[in-house]
Amino acid sequence: MTLIRLQRLFTDELSKRSILSRPPEPPPDALMNDPLKSVFIGITGVFNVPFYWSSLNITNPHMAIVGITGAGKSYFVKSFLIRASYVWNTNAVIIDWAGEYKAWVKQTGGTVVSLGKGDFINIMDVAGMRPLDRVKQIMNSFSILTDIDMFPEQKRLTEEAIEQAYLNNGFALADIAPEGKDAPTIKDVILLLQEKLQEGTYQYPAELENAIYRLRQFARPGEDYFSRKSTINIGKLALSGLVDIDLSGMSDERFRALAALFILQTLKELMRSMGWSEVKGLKTLVVLDEAWKVAGDERSDAITIVREGRKYQFGLIVASQSPLDVNEAIFSNVGTVFILAIKFERFLNYLQGSLNFSSYIRSEILKFGVGQAAVVMSFQTSLKFPGTFIIKRIYGEEPLKVYRIDITSILTQSEIESNIIPRTFEFEKDSINSFLVEIGLANEVIDKIFSDADTKNRVIDIMSLVSELASNQIPSISIVNLLKNIGIDDSIIARILSRVKTNE
Ligand SMILES: Nc1ncnc2c1ncn2[C@@H]1O[C@H](COP(=O)(O)OP(=O)(O)OP(=O)(O)O)[C@@H](O)[C@H]1O
Numbered sequence: 001m002t003l004i005r006l007q008r009l010f011t012d013e014l015s016k017r018s019i020l021s022r023p024p025e026p027p028p029d030a031l032m033n034d035p036l037k038s039v040f041i042g043i044t045g046v047f048n049v050p051f052y053w054s055s056l057n058i059t060n061p062h063m064a065i066v067g068i069t070g071a072g073k074s075y076f077v078k079s080f081l082i083r084a085s086y087v088w089n090t091n092a093v094i095i096d097w098a099g100e101y102k103a104w105v106k107q108t109g110g111t112v113v114s115l116g117k118g119d120f121i122n123i124m125d126v127a128g129m130r131p132l133d134r135v136k137q138i139m140n141s142f143s144i145l146t147d148i149d150m151f152p153e154q155k156r157l158t159e160e161a162i163e164q165a166y167l168n169n170g171f172a173l174a175d176i177a178p179e180g181k182d183a184p185t186i187k188d189v190i191l192l193l194q195e196k197l198q199e200g201t202y203q204y205p206a207e208l209e210n211a212i213y214r215l216r217q218f219a220r221p222g223e224d225y226f227s228r229k230s231t232i233n234i235g236k237l238a239l240s241g242l243v244d245i246d247l248s249g250m251s252d253e254r255f256r257a258l259a260a261l262f263i264l265q266t267l268k269e270l271m272r273s274m275g276w277s278e279v280k281g282l283k284t285l286v287v288l289d290e291a292w293k294v295a296g297d298e299r300s301d302a303i304t305i306v307r308e309g310r311k312y313q314f315g316l317i318v319a320s321q322s323p324l325d326v327n328e329a330i331f332s333n334v335g336t337v338f339i340l341a342i343k344f345e346r347f348l349n350y351l352q353g354s355l356n357f358s359s360y361i362r363s364e365i366l367k368f369g370v371g372q373a374a375v376v377m378s379f380q381t382s383l384k385f386p387g388t389f390i391i392k393r394i395y396g397e398e399p400l401k402v403y404r405i406d407i408t409s410i411l412t413q414s415e416i417e418s419n420i421i422p423r424t425f426e427f428e429k430d431s432i433n434s435f436l437v438e439i440g441l442a443n444e445v446i447d448k449i450f451s452d453a454d455t456k457n458r459v460i461d462i463m464s465l466v467s468e469l470a471s472n473q474i475p476s477i478s479i480v481n482l483l484k485n486i487g488i489d490d491s492i493i494a495r496i497l498s499r500v501k502t503n504e
């Protein structure tokens with residue numbers, strides 16, 4: 001009996017059999033762009049090719065990054081922004097939902113705008129636009145964030161009052177506003193509606209009252225982040241190096257979304273007014289990290305930036321734990337998707353369905369550790385080769401040692417689910433260190449806190465930190481000051497202290 005039988009075959013018949021399958025990687029010349037004009041990301045999984053990202057050979061510069069918490073999304077974004085600024089002098093505006101980028105941006109010499117903590121934006125600021133266009137944008141944001149579309153009369157009243165406020169301040173609605181002229185605020189709009197109500201001649205006073213009530217939510221003392229004179233020059237936002245718009249100081253998810261929508265609208269207008277460019281390039285990157293409401297709604301200008309950005313050298317980077325929260329139009333229009341560790345089958349089903357990668361790549365994603373990624377690229381070429389490949393680890397820039405203080409253990413399940421309260425606070429090692437020295441903690445104890453954190457991905461649990469301080473006889477007042485400095489809310493501080501007392 002023979003074990004092997006030779007068979008005569010014609011080449012066309014041979015080619016139908018998939019004996020030789022294509023390696024799951026694009027050819028090296030698609031991955032290795034000129035290092036002086038591209039950004040190094042990491043080494044590929046199969047052939048160890050150094051992958052240098054450039055927008056030149058792909059359909060557009062936009063990116064989506066998905067992965068579970070701790071997978072390395074923000075780390076990637078930070079490394080990418082730093083290198084993009086070296087290579088192309090790219091500016092960046094980070095819409096920073098949870099204050100994750102603040103410490104890092106400060107360290108790299110960028111600008112931090114902390115809304116709700118000293119910084120304000122007047123959503124009626126025109127920044128070189130026609131007031132009429134700003135009115136439309138404000139109404140659009142209210143449509144996304146409130147139920148105003150269900151009440152056409154209130155919508156009309158609000159829109160008219162906003163227009164009137166511009167007119168009263170000497171603006172011509174259809175003309176580009178002169179620079180430096182003070183815009184009215186939402187408070188002026190509320191006053192106009194109140195006057196109308198007091199006149200008592202309007203037919204539907206309840207409609208007026210409700211319109212006033214809705215606007216007041218954005219103008220209450222302490223929560224009037226959007227109805228005071230702007231403390232930032234929004235007209236210069238797109239060309240100011242690295243700018244972090246820290247939204248973590250605002251008390252409500254809706255306020256954060258309004259700020260994010262406003263920034264996107266302004267950036268879109270600036271982008272259009274700068275004119276389009278024939279050459280490819282990256283003038284400004286806009287980063288949306290975990291801003292689901294803003295990345296998910298099709299009326300949001302995130303979508304406009306994705307659709308039009310390329311010709312204006314604007315790129316959008318969207319990072320999210322849940323791909324289902326990112327609008328389909330973003331996924332289908334970005335040139336590059338980075339898929340980091342994902343554990344949920346339904347997320348993988350969705351990604352595989354819309355990006356169409358192999359089951360080999362899918363099984364690898366399930367095994368990913370921190371910093372590993374599958375990359376899906378839309379190459380602009382007539383040649384056929386796979387656009388999906390794996391990189392062993394994203395190589396990062398670590399300009400500083402950042403530690404995270406995690407307060408999840410003190411939050412209730414519903415607080416965790418509602419995602420309103422920030423769960424982690426980032427600090428540079430030196431800054432926590434000096435806090436701890438100041439309140440009188442011994443050096444050995446401080447060293448122990450950091451070495452423990454190093455074994456846990458540099459995460460410090462708030463309860464173990466506070467118990468350590470209490471057992472080292474640090475007075476409550478110093479602990480409270482420390483927690484306040486971290487940025488923890490007073491009610492949560494009270495909860496932490498009472499938990500420590502009951503544990504004693
Ligand atoms: N490629 C990498 N190489 C080395 N360390 C990494 C890498 N990616 C992430 N890390 C480390 O892992 C930790 C978590 O990363 P990161 O904050 O980027 O996660 P994330 O995906 O943004 O999580 P979240 O969704 O909670 O914001 C950080 O301490 C970071 O320094």
Ligand SMILES: [Mg+2]
Binds near residue numbers: 073075100289
């Ligand atoms: Mg993150």
